[in-house]
Amino acid sequence: MGAAFFYHLTRKSLAETLVMLLGKSLDNGWRVAVRGTDASALAALDQALWRGPEDGFLPHGMAGGAQDADQPVLLTTTADAPNQPNCVMSVHGAEVSAEEVGALDRVCILFDGMDEAAVAHARTQWKALKDAGASAQYWSEESGRWEKKAET
Template sequence: MGQAMFYHLTRSPLEVALPMLLAKSLQSGWHVVVRGTDAGRLDWLDRTLWTVSDDGFLPHGLAGGPHDALQPVLLTTGREAPNRAQCLMAVDGAEVSAADCETVERACILFDGNDPKAVERARGQWRALTAAGIAAQYWSEEGGRWQKKAESGG
């Protein structure tokens, strides 16, 4: 059973925090599915991920192409992970269920700490996942660097 990691974005926008987490996941040898709620926003993320670094790029693709199963990082609004992802990253309020956590090593919920609705949605996901027995950690960057602020054993 996987672990849920909540990332409370207060200093870094999604386009900064997500590439950092994706790079760490790829370094671990994991395939990742990034689940969003809006196809237009994922299209924007797709373009952004191609230009995040002068040193290189994060290999990825948008779901719906002929090579979805081969993508190390797949951006999707769907619930499936045709790339056999070991890590699920949910952005923009995308739902993560206990069943999702059971199919991956790690489920990451990234949420905008400057949006009260996003914060409340993340709190609801924390309650639902921990009540279902999923181990969870809450990370905040309020102090200028990522710090673990809470943990539930699941």
């Protein structure tokens, strides 16, 4: 049974944080779906991920291609991810369900701590997942490094 990890971004950009988290996920042997709500915002993330980590290559693709099922990291706007992910990373307020949290190794919810609407949405997601019995952790980078601040 998995857990939802909430990442409250206050220092690093979404792209920088994704590069770090995707690298760790791939190191674990996981396939990942990065789920967003806006195709153009995902296209911008796609470009940032191609610039990727300074010391390597981050293999990924945008959903809608012939090779979707083979992608280790697939950027998508839908819950249906043909790459059969072990981990879903929610960005830009994309919804995740308690069932997904239970079925996957990990669900990561990344949200912009400088955007009040994003923070409010993350709080709503936290409460919904907690009320549904899902395991959740809240991580903050406020101190300059990631620290777990709460857990259900």
